[in-house]
Amino acid sequence: MVSDKTIARLSLYRRLLKVLEGEGVRSVFSQQLATMAGGTAAQLRRDLMEVGYSGTPNNGYEVARLADSIRDFLDVPGGQSVVLVGVGNLGKALLSYFATRRSSLQVVAAFDSDPYKVNRVIHGCRCYPMDSLSEVLKGQTATVAVIAVPAAGAQGVAEALTRAGVRGILNFAPVRLRVSPNVYVEDIDMTVALEKVAYFGRPIAGRTRKEPPA
Amino acid sequence: MVSDKTIARLSLYRRLLKVLEGEGVRSVFSQQLATMAGGTAAQLRRDLMEVGYSGTPNNGYEVARLADSIRDFLDVPGGQSVVLVGVGNLGKALLSYFATRRSSLQVVAAFDSDPYKVNRVIHGCRCYPMDSLSEVLKGQTATVAVIAVPAAGAQGVAEALTRAGVRGILNFAPVRLRVSPNVYVEDIDMTVALEKVAYFGRPIAGRTRKEPPA
């Protein structure tokens, strides 16, 4: 129903609101928050229509209240468990990146086929052998997974994950995954991203190119 | 002129074509290639209009020729140099990820403020001290940069990079950068991406959500 672009921006707004809250700011105008987010005030107000929190015309939005409203809209009440598959260079970086205790999203398990990594605890997360994936996920109720394995193994991992009940996949492998249509896949293709930047940042031509929304 | 979505897909097509080439496939139909890329044949043909290579009606596209045409369209003839700023967990992972010798894009230098990392060679790339950035870039003609520093330092890094002549930035820091409009910035916000996946993959509602293009 609500567009994924809007969801992404809401997530960003919330993070910015948390920063403001930490600075002791009480209220904020759409213009200010939108500028921080790299968007326009109109777009922010339209995004906020979805969450159902209304600001007051002359005082803007109450920072804490708006953050709470976005939380209520985005987060699942009991929180969601996340598993990571592939503990290579990238996987380790992602573990440390996502290790920050987020109230709603927590990485509960990592998987790797390398026996040297198994049973080690990396950035606070236990690493299990790859073939125990379905078994370990039976205990957890993980709905979200991150794939950080080489391209060749990604499709198989995705299938195992969906069989284990995973509903959303963040895929870093440079492959388009074929999954059931009720599983949401977000691809982060860093090579493509770099080539895009290289193209628009190329030396001579393509001068005045406005930055598109992320 | 040409949309960034199209550029991203062209980059993806090229990679797929290279795979096909490696498998000895000579020609390919728009339908096949589009399926591999997770798109439709019509979209692929439309994207290919930009590069100016025409397939033959009944034989599809010559794999090698099409790959060359996309290369001519995307790449800068002499190649482009890339620098990476921030050699933490993520930065190291990116170095190993991008270390694959790509003909056109090569990471020529890394920067970090940690003196213990300086002058070390990581994944084949020398690490320089942060404050030598403008000096080192004076020698190189790097037009592309990757930012993998913590959020607090990203804006300053971006400014130093643009002063040094960088035209495109791939930004992994969870901050929206304020840069001159003729510098292209692509944000990869992994936290937002994960929250998006969590939202659409949440257990109960939001069932039939089609995967959007990456």
Add this chain to the structure above:
DNA sequence: GTAACGCTGTTACGCTTTTCACAATCAGTA
């Protein structure tokens, strides 16, 4: 040789997303 078929290039259409614009609303002020 000719007809039928299949795939491409391109134009036109429709949908999604963003932007614009304005009525409604509230604080401050005299």
Add this chain to the structure above:
DNA sequence: TACTGATTGTGAAAAGCGTAACAGCGTTAC
């Protein structure tokens, strides 16, 4: 109280993007 000024919520226009449809062309079969 009545008025000004600033900001929000939202309907309507605009833009961007993807999809569908079709004409053109080369190939193949007979």
